[in-house]
Amino acid sequence: MAKVYIFDVTNRDGVQTSRICLSKLQKTMINLYLDEMGIFQSEYGFPTTNHEINYLNANLNLAEEKVIKHLRLSGWMRAIKSDVDTAFKNVPSLKYLNLSISTSDQMIKHKFQGKIDYKGVIKNMTDAVGAAKQKGARTICVNAEDASRSRLQYLIEFAAAAKEVGAHRLRYCDTLGYDTPVSIYERISGILSAVKIPIEIHCHNDLGLAVASSVAGAKAAIDNGVDVYINTCVNGVGERAGNADLISVILAFKYGSGLKKYKLDDRINLKRAWKISKYASYAFDIPIAINHPGVGSNAFAHESGIHADGALKDRRNYELYDFEELGRGELELIDTGRNITVGEYSGIKGFRNVYEKLEVKFRDDKEAREILELVRYANVHNQKSLVEDELKFVAKHPDIAKLIFTMRPKV
Numbered sequence: 001m002a003k004v005y006i007f008d009v010t011n012r013d014g015v016q017t018s019r020i021c022l023s024k025l026q027k028t029m030i031n032l033y034l035d036e037m038g039i040f041q042s043e044y045g046f047p048t049t050n051h052e053i054n055y056l057n058a059n060l061n062l063a064e065e066k067v068i069k070h071l072r073l074s075g076w077m078r079a080i081k082s083d084v085d086t087a088f089k090n091v092p093s094l095k096y097l098n099l100s101i102s103t104s105d106q107m108i109k110h111k112f113q114g115k116i117d118y119k120g121v122i123k124n125m126t127d128a129v130g131a132a133k134q135k136g137a138r139t140i141c142v143n144a145e146d147a148s149r150s151r152l153q154y155l156i157e158f159a160a161a162a163k164e165v166g167a168h169r170l171r172y173c174d175t176l177g178y179d180t181p182v183s184i185y186e187r188i189s190g191i192l193s194a195v196k197i198p199i200e201i202h203c204h205n206d207l208g209l210a211v212a213s214s215v216a217g218a219k220a221a222i223d224n225g226v227d228v229y230i231n232t233c234v235n236g237v238g239e240r241a242g243n244a245d246l247i248s249v250i251l252a253f254k255y256g257s258g259l260k261k262y263k264l265d266d267r268i269n270l271k272r273a274w275k276i277s278k279y280a281s282y283a284f285d286i287p288i289a290i291n292h293p294g295v296g297s298n299a300f301a302h303e304s305g306i307h308a309d310g311a312l313k314d315r316r317n318y319e320l321y322d323f324e325e326l327g328r329g330e331l332e333l334i335d336t337g338r339n340i341t342v343g344e345y346s347g348i349k350g351f352r353n354v355y356e357k358l359e360v361k362f363r364d365d366k367e368a369r370e371i372l373e374l375v376r377y378a379n380v381h382n383q384k385s386l387v388e389d390e391l392k393f394v395a396k397h398p399d400i401a402k403l404i405f406t407m408r409p410k411v
């Protein structure tokens with residue numbers, strides 16, 4: 001039976017969002033945590049954007065060295081041949097691609113404004129797929145931007161053309177969050193009854209329905225016999241009201257009513273949910289909402305008499321799933337005494353003290369000083385204190401870390 005895979009787009013849709021930024025090191029940490037969670041794929045950036053190049057290549061190195069074990073790293077670009085050419089020039093070992101172009105009347109008429117018509121959209125897309133295949137791409141997905149407002153017949157034509165030239169998947173983009181669970185189920189079933197192609201579901205939250213529509217869209221794909229890849233973002237960030245929240249989508253498939261027969265990728269492990277959510281919140285500078293599913297501070301809190309009494313008698317009275325499964329419930333120590341931190345102006349003594357506490361040892365003084373130098377750069381790069389996992393990452397993979405924060409504008 002077809003399966004549900006999670007394809008996280010925090011490092012693309014998340015970071016292109018107004019007021020949400022991640023440094024290249026922070027994007028790398030998100031990839032590492034996604035990998036530990038057993039997430040199938042990460043849309044990890046923009047291969048045609050110059051400041052991404054070192055980060056993108058460095059993360060492919062991490063995958064090559066099996067530091068990133070299973071997570072597929074894929075690049076997003078416009079579905080035009082010149083973007084594909086630039087992407088492979090910048091990131092030669094790129095293997096997974098998403099090629100995006102608008103398919104709705106609204107966007108073809110009012111965004112392209114006569115520069116490209118309906119035939120032109122399909123021609124650009126098929127040419128781009130052809131170029132990507134020629135460059136050795138392993139998986140190519142074509143993104144129908146604004147699919148939810150596109151004419152179904154045109155989407156079918158678009159999907160058929162994509163499949164014919166060898167695209168492996170179609171991304172159904174609910175770009176404006178317009179779909180409802182009812183409409184997306186019908187529309188994806190409509191496409192798949194005409195063209196059988198694995199589907200990516202990309203829903204936005206403008207109506208507060210991103211998770212619900214993603215679940216319904218995935219159900220339509222599986223009911224029609226194809227694998228489905230749900231696009232998510234950590235903590236539900238993303239353009240405007242956000243994308244489908246990573247943890248909520250996973251929880252829905254694990255515990256939602258009526259979804260038992262829809263199998264989630266069995267590599268998924270929620271144990272790192274708490275960690276990735278907290279890390280992203282720190283990196284984005286956006287608090288986790290108190291009522292966020294699974295990871296909000298009220299997600300397992302009970303106060304009113306009847307609820308507290310019920311939860312204490314049997315957690316299942318008022319908790320659908322266990323906090324332990326999400327990696328919660330462990331004591332977190334906060335040192336309230338003297339605290340030596342390491343930053344962009346640190347010296348070797350303080351640096352040594354911090355790493356001793358992390359139980360990281362250096363071969364000799366030379367190595368310690370080299371790592372200190374990199375840690376100083378990492379702090380300049382992040383502009384905030386490094387978390388333990390970042391400090392360990394820099395010490396363990398100094399050459400890759402160096403590439404990640406090396407940037408030289410091409411102008």
Ligand SMILES: [Zn+2]
Nearest residue numbers: 013175202239
């Ligand atoms: Zn989007």
